[in-house]
Amino acid sequence: MACRTACIVTELQIEVRVDDPTKHTMLTEHMERLKVLSAFDKNNEGSSVFTVTEAGLRDLTDFAQDYLDVTQMFFRIAGETEWRTFAQVDEVFASQWIDDLIQQERVISYYQPIVDADRAVYGYELLARFHSPKGRMIYPDEAFAAARARGRLYALDRLCRITAVRHAAPLINQKAFINFVPTSIYSPEFCLQSTVAVANQFNIDPYQLVFEVVETDKVDDVEHLKTILRYYREKGFHYALDDVGEGYSTVELLSDLQPHYMKLDRSFVDGVALDSKKQENAEMFLMKAKESGSVPLAEGIEREEDFKWLKEKGYQLFQGYFFGKPAPSPL
Secondary structure, eight states: OOOOGGGSOOOOEEEEEEOOGGGHHHHHHHHHHHTOEEEEEEOTTSOEEEEEEHHHHHHHHHHHHHHSOGGGEEEEETTOOSOEEGGGHHHHHHTTHHHHHHHTTOEEEEEEEEEETTOOEEEEEEEEEEEOTTOOEEOHHHHHHHHHHTTOHHHHHHHHHHHHHHHHTTOSSOEEEEEEOGGGOSOHHHHTHHHHHHHHHTTOOGGGEEEEESSGGGOOOHHHHHHHHHHHHHTTOEEEEEEEOTTOTTGGGHHHHOOSEEEEOGGGTTTGGGOHHHHHHHHHHHHHHHHHTOEEEEEOOOOHHHHHHHHHHTOOEEESTTTOOOBSSOO
């Protein structure tokens, strides 16, 4: 699977599908007159598919509000497979700021400690923090939502990965846990080569880096995930499964994925010392980790009693505000 144009920030190309056959001629003439029509095709179902620039999409949106039934219009950014309703067009326009953020590389990594059972620092999770031109802090949820809206997910994920690898360089004999979104990666051989190159540039031992699969429970294509993890393993990196918890659909495939680390989601950690349901889940998780040969890591610890309970049960690594909040530099 080749990496698509979404890998870098370029001018958007948008496909628009119109299901009303009576509007085809009107639309074609309008867009040709404005010179915003890149391509036109009619499919077997009678729908028309137009390819336009972002400027063309803006004009078409205004035109559609006056002359068309927008419930019969859909769009998708080049490289996407799913059609979106025209009601979502404004999300694309409102998220244009993410393009500048990516191009200007306005991102740094914060360090959050990961400790062992003796509270000694084992490593750090490197967490992306973004900033606006005026210095306002932008958190990952906001940035990644904008990137998804504009088809920039890979470009942002790549920027965060490379930045985190650079920030791992100062760590001595400590692991660096680096997040990545597997659904943004088309071909690991192509999409991840820049990550490998930066690690080599800074003489970082691959063994030091742990690539952490975020949104594990949202991965539909498990075979593609296996391909990515196999690539990381072949390059000498370790990897972790993040946000694993009750109902995790891939838990029976852990023997195939063979993660080096498994992270118990914070929703099952906070208050576990007093919650029998969470305790049951934590013990099931621990059993699965042992069966797959993975190191169990509990994240989101904010209370000493939760740390003690998890430690007594056999958890090996711990992360959360109880040990330290994300900071611009390691402890």
